[in-house]
Amino acid sequence: MSETEALDTHLQELRRGTAVLACLRLLEKPGYGYGLLEELSARGFETDANTLYPLLRRLEKQGHLTSEWNTDEARPRKFYRTSTAGSRLATALTDDFHAIAAAIDALPGTN
Amino acid sequence: MNTTSLTERYVDAAMRTVPEKQRDDLGTELRASIDDQVEARVGNGEPHDAAERAVLTQLGDPDKLAAGYTDRPLWLIGPRYYLTWWRLTKLLWAIVPVCAAFGVALGQTLAGASFGEIVGSVFSVALAVVVHIGFWTTLVFFIVERSAHGADAGLVSPWSPDDLPEPRQRGTGLGDLIASLVFLAVAAGAIVWDHFIGFGWTPDGWASFLAPELWPWWIGALFVLMVLEALLAISVYAKGRWDIGSATVNLFLNLTVAGGALWLLSQQQLINPEFFPAVIPADSAQTVSTVVSTVFGFGIVAIALWDTVDAFLKASRARRG
Numbered sequence: 001m002s003e004t005e006a007l008d009t010h011l012q013e014l015r016r017g018t019a020v021l022a023c024l025r026l027l028e029k030p031g032y033g034y035g036l037l038e039e040l041s042a043r044g045f046e047t048d049a050n051t052l053y054p055l056l057r058r059l060e061k062q063g064h065l066t067s068e069w070n071t072d073e074a075r076p077r078k079f080y081r082t083s084t085a086g087s088r089l090a091t092a093l094t095d096d097f098h099a100i101a102a103a104i105d106a107l108p109g110t111n
Numbered sequence: 112m113n114t115t116s117l118t119e120r121y122v123d124a125a126m127r128t129v130p131e132k133q134r135d136d137l138g139t140e141l142r143a144s145i146d147d148q149v150e151a152r153v154g155n156g157e158p159h160d161a162a163e164r165a166v167l168t169q170l171g172d173p174d175k176l177a178a179g180y181t182d183r184p185l186w187l188i189g190p191r192y193y194l195t196w197w198r199l200t201k202l203l204w205a206i207v208p209v210c211a212a213f214g215v216a217l218g219q220t221l222a223g224a225s226f227g228e229i230v231g232s233v234f235s236v237a238l239a240v241v242v243h244i245g246f247w248t249t250l251v252f253f254i255v256e257r258s259a260h261g262a263d264a265g266l267v268s269p270w271s272p273d274d275l276p277e278p279r280q281r282g283t284g285l286g287d288l289i290a291s292l293v294f295l296a297v298a299a300g301a302i303v304w305d306h307f308i309g310f311g312w313t314p315d316g317w318a319s320f321l322a323p324e325l326w327p328w329w330i331g332a333l334f335v336l337m338v339l340e341a342l343l344a345i346s347v348y349a350k351g352r353w354d355i356g357s358a359t360v361n362l363f364l365n366l367t368v369a370g371g372a373l374w375l376l377s378q379q380q381l382i383n384p385e386f387f388p389a390v391i392p393a394d395s396a397q398t399v400s401t402v403v404s405t406v407f408g409f410g411i412v413a414i415a416l417w418d419t420v421d422a423f424l425k426a427s428r429a430r431r432g
Binding site for chain 1: 136137139140141143144146148151166169170171174179180184277
């Protein structure tokens with residue numbers, strides 16, 4: 001595995017959980033798949049469509065998101081929204097993330 | 112709208128592996144998502160077809176996408192059950208084909224098949240057994256993997272240090288030495304008893320199992336070999352392990368004993384011909400004597416083979432350890 005491939009794998013590992021956190025917090029306001037994809041990208045959480053959609057489904061199955069179909073416009077869209085359980089999870093994840101960031105800053109070694 | 116558009120075909124392909132009740136919901140959502148992405152690209156100036164193609168390419172294999180949606184395992188047997196499956200399969204492969212081959216060979220010999228037929232049927236049966244074991248064990252674990260919807264089926268107990276394989280130098284302890292010597296002594300005693308008194312009761316007195324002509328020279332040779340076996344057992348105990356030298360000596364001893372016995376058996380000189388008519392009614396005596404001779408022969412071969420292989424296995428384990 002070349003150095004860039006190894007780097008990509010490690011970066012992917014590092015970022016894997018942050019997509020969940022970002023979705024839960026962004027979906028405090030109801031949003032749909034593609035809109036969320038764009039917003040995540042704009043905010044620096046690069047995600048693929050084929051990762052995001054299964055992720056949304058999984059969170060819905062776990063009860064962290066609720067969904068409903070919006071048939072107002074020509075194209076029916078499924079809107080997701082963070083549930084109360086999801087909000088609690090988002091808070092827990094954010095707190096943990098801050099703790100990890102602080103722990104990293106406290107690490108000795110090269111900067 | 113062109114009903115066989117790329118998008119439609121993609122959504123149809125993805126929904127094939129999705130269970131019925133989720134299909135509409137998922138299908139609509141996927142179609143909307145693709146349309147949104149294509150629209151965004153077209154808004155940036157790409158032609159529609161190229162945009163559609165690019166979006167679908169990025170989404171990837173529709174079956175893979177659907178599996179991500181439905182949490183369907185894309186493997187036969189996953190890491191949770193893999194070791195259990197492999198250990199069980201190895202164990203079955205080590206035991207069952209050998210037994211089956213042995214049984215088939217025995218049966219074919221008793222039925223009077225030619226050597227070529229015996230070899231052919233042994234080979235085909237052994238191969239069939241190996242394949243069947245591999246298939247059915249894998250199938251069972253395939254089903255188990257998918258049965259508990261991703262939860263643990265409770266098949267694999269947590270590992271503890273008690274599960275560690277035993278230390279390598281087995282079969283060389285005092286217990287083994289005593290067992291070997293006792294066995295040899297009992298065998299020698301049985302042979303002597305058989306000659307002087309006999310094992311088969313007839314109205315005329317006792318009849319011996321082994322042919323009387325074998326005494327004294329053949330039996331004497333057998334006793335010499337037994338003494339050598341005892342010496343080998345003592346040397347293995349003293350050295351504390353089997354090595355290739357001991358295993359080779361063991362091989363030669365087994366070859367001599369088994370070879371001699373089989374040769375005598377084939378000459379009808381091993382078993383006392385008086386024995387069977389004395390012990391069983393006359394009309395079935397011939398069949399029984401043939402059967403017993405054959406079974407005896409197979410038994411000799413099996414024991415000799417097992418003992419030799421076992422010694423070599425222990426030697427190779429000792430060498431590695």
